[in-house]
Amino acid sequence: MKKKIIFTFFLLPSYFCFLPLTVTAQTANFRIVVNSNQDGAVNPDSALTLREAIEISNGTLPLERLSSTEQTLVSPINGSNSLIAFDLPAAETTIRLVDVLPPLSSPGLVIDGTTQPGYDAEKSATAEIAIPIPSVTITPAAEREVFRGLTIVADGVTIRGLSLYGFTSRLEATATLPPADIFIDSPQSVAVVGDQGKQTPENAPKNVVIENNWLGIPLDQKVPQTTSAFGVYVFNSLGTTIRRNRISYHDGSGIISAVKANNLQVTENIIVGNGIAGMPDAIRLEGEIEKAQISSNLICGNDGSGVYLFKPEGSAQINDNQITYNGRRFRRAGVYLMGDDHQVNNNQISNQTGPGVVVAAYPKSDRNIILGNRFNNLEGLSIDLVAQENVNVQAYQRGDGPNPLRNSKNRRLDTGNSAINAPQFISSEFYTLGTTTNILGTADPGSEVSIYRVQKETGISYGPLSEPLTRVVADEEGKFSASVEMQPGELVSAIATIPKYGTSEAAANAEIVSPSPVGDRVNLSSTTNFTSRNILRSRLGTIPQCTTEPIPPVVQQPPEEPEPEPTPPEPIRISVPTNVHFALDKATLSPESARILNRIAQVLRENPQIVIELRGHTDPRASDAYNLNLSNRRAIAVRNYLLRQGIPPERMIIRALGESQPRVVGRSRLDHARNRRVEFIFRDTRGIDLFVQEEDLQLE
Known part of the structure; x- marks a missing residue:
């Protein structure tokens, strides 16, 4: 079989690096059963290793080079793609690599850890999102540094039901970068540096699926002695799906893109505790990301932002995620946006050492829609549109606070989302009429105004937008009114959205009061500093917990006498x-x-x-x-x-x-x-x- 060697060049900020990829023509599809956890040179013996299985699927290891015992573990598949299955001895389910595995170059190949005897698809270690516990682990051998777990260079490859961890390149030369548990790139990625200094790769793998894996986490769920550099590195691909994975304890981001990640789907993953020694953000997307979707993930306890979009080409949708307790090492926004036409909708963003959502001013970032989100316990605004005049690092990582009213058309050029004005209430207090309160104010004419209940905190003029209540449209003069059901003592705020500009920052809080005020009042005038509260009290007073174990099924018991209320614990x-x-x-x-x-x-x-x-x-x-x-x-x-x-x-x-x-x-x-x-x-x-x-x- 004729073999062709192609060199791949990675254009990275401070160095060039290249890696030879072996690509061959695939002539047949097989079901290949891995029955050995050993790794090393290919040998005809009774043990079929993962390395040998990959070479068989790639077409670089002819069947005649296998022993008769190994040949019984390889069977042709008609009308289907190659499958690598596992039948490892029960006490030998950890595959310890001595070197990097060959790239996966067989289109449609499935590496399926769920085929290992004993795998239980119904058993999960987490209650928040049920992700089965893998049975097969892939990790470097002791005293060996292996910079990647699996490298994908073909269309339609699926990686399922595995635990991969410990892949890094702290000691390797730069020619082996970038490292990751799973790395996706084209087999023929040529660096063409033009006026923009941009790489234009060819033959990006399409429709790759990464599902039900544990990345960065051993089966004991503890931080490994050697942590992986990144989880999934989508260097160059189209239509990759990353779903229902646990991704934790990486030196850098859990998921990261570089050159091309169009139609990327990141859904129902648990992404916890990443960025512990480098790039801190849980999900960091750059390069081409048109139609990327990040939805229904739990993003918790990471060292930077939950989602960070860095100078992307194309737009992303960030919807229905729980983004909480991030910014453990760097104070950053829960979601940080650069670029145009992103949508951030219906997320829960809380306990963040920074704002909820930040929209950058440079590069110019417009038409970003931010609606229906619920914010709580933030160190900053719920939505912060950065102005170009604020050029320090803190402003571009954490936002720069409330913007003044736009006083000229030119301000649309130097502030995120074209400096759309935050709504203004006609008063800092609104009176209840029974259970109903009429809210009146002004906003940019024709904008859709979303009214929010605000998390109540004394002395905070811009409290988090904790619950969306209703939406109304400002008239041609910019006036709006809305009727909401609120109780005396509660706070209200609002944001405005115009599709051609995007969503605004929030209005200063107003208080709902009774016509005959009773009880405590929230003092909104004591400060105008939106970050003046005791952050540790508000953020850390609640015990953080990213994941919990599933609750066993409840066995019905005869009713018992109710137990007395427990006494509060002593200090x-x-x-x-x-x-x-x-x-x-x-x-x-x-x-x-x-x-x-x-x-x-x-x-x-x-x-x-x-x-x-x-x-x-x-x-x-x-x-x-x-x-x-x-x-x-x-x-x-x-x-x-x-x-x-x-x-x-x-x-x-x-x-x-x-x-x-x-x-x-x-x-x-x-x-x-x-x-x-x-x-x-x-x-x-x-x-x-x-x-x-x-x-x-x-x-x-």
């Missing part, structure tokens, strides 16, 4: 260190610090109601920028250690403070040692008393 007292310390200019943990972190992990496991903030600090030597970065690396090192001790990512949040908050003031070696630390701030809704211990100072 707890814990004796635990509140700092670990670091050597000069280091972000590595000492054995003594590891011992302390083991004690902290034990306390956190014993008290699941506790959440923790990790504050990184340095001594005052070196520049502010250098120290800020060093303090961030120290906090990350502590967080990653606790992750490996089983502490869920949603229970931890990182703050990098550099040299700004010294523990002691002084210039001695002891003073510097005390300031080189990560400090622990524990939170519990019932209250905690802490005993400070200091046992690991590291003098230079």
Whole structure:
């Protein structure tokens, strides 16, 4: 069989890299049963490995090179595509790779982990979205670095029912990048650098399906010792479907695109705890993404945004997702939009260390529709349209706060969504008439105005839009009115949408009051600072939990006497260190610090109601920028250690403070040692008393 070698070039921000892909003509389709978890050179023996199965499906391993025993494991399939099935011994279901597997180049190939005996399609470890527990695991062998799990270069390939983790390239040369659990690219991707510096690949794989896999997660559900770089890397494809996967604990994003990902479908996945050492966003889309859809996913506990669109070509729909407790390392929006014509509808976005949805001003981003979402516990606005005049990094990652009214046509050119005005109420208070309240205000003429109930927080002028109530249309003079059912003491806000411009920021809150006010009133005038609340109180007072185990079926029991109401728990007292310390200019943990972190992990496991903030600090030597970065690396090192001790990512949040908050003031070696630390701030809704211990100072 004639074989052709094609080199693939990846155009990445700071380097070129190439990887030889072997492509052959497929002459027959087979059902191939993998009965061995070994890996290595192809040999005619009694064991058929995954590597051999892939080469058979690719047409690079003729059947006559197999032993007679192996040949019994390969059977022709008429009228169907090749299938790689599994029949591994019960105690040997982990395949440990010694090198990268050949690319999957057989069109329509299915690698199906659900064929392994013992696989239970009805058993899930998560109640939120039922994703079966895989039986077959693929991971690098001990002491071996393998930069990819599976590489797809053909149309119609399906990967189903597998656990893949541990694939990275920390030690490999750049020619092996980019790494991922699953990587999708064309077999003939040629770098053509023109005026735009853009890659124009050929033969992008079509209709790839990634379903019911665990990516980045071993079967024990703990953080692996070696974490994968990325989950699914859609480098170049058309119509890829990523559905019902658990994607966790990656150094970078759980799902990422690069050159082309048109018609990408990301649906019903659980994406938790990604971005722990690099690109922090759970889903990061760039390149061509026309008609991409992100829907019905649980996106929780990731280090950056839930969804981040970076200079994309084409539009995406982001609908019906639960996006919560993200921004654990970087304060970013739940959803960050660059580009035009995106739709962000009917999502639940909550507990975010940043705004709900941000629309960038540069590159110019217009006609982004943001409707029907429910926001709660945000550090920022529900919707934030960035203005180009605010050019600092914080504005372009977290938004820049409420915009003033548009005062000229030119403002449409320098603010996200063409600076569509937020609605304005005629009053900061509206009176109830029975159970009905009439809401009056102004907005851009002809805009559709959505009225929202607002999460009630004292002193917040722009509280989160927690519940959509009704929609009305502003008349030709911009006036609107709406009748809603609300109670005295509740807050109301509104957003405006014009399809040619997009959706606005929210109106300042107004309060619903009784004609004869009674009880407490919300003080809206105490501040105009939309981020002035105690973030830790509002965000961390509630115990975060991304996933839970399914509840067993209820067995009907005879009715019993009702139990008395439980008494509220007493405040707890814990004796635990509140700092670990670091050597000069280091972000590595000492054995003594590891011992302390083991004690902290034990306390956190014993008290699941506790959440923790990790504050990184340095001594005052070196520049502010250098120290800020060093303090961030120290906090990350502590967080990653606790992750490996089983502490869920949603229970931890990182703050990098550099040299700004010294523990002691002084210039001695002891003073510097005390300031080189990560400090622990524990939170519990019932209250905690802490005993400070200091046992690991590291003098230079």
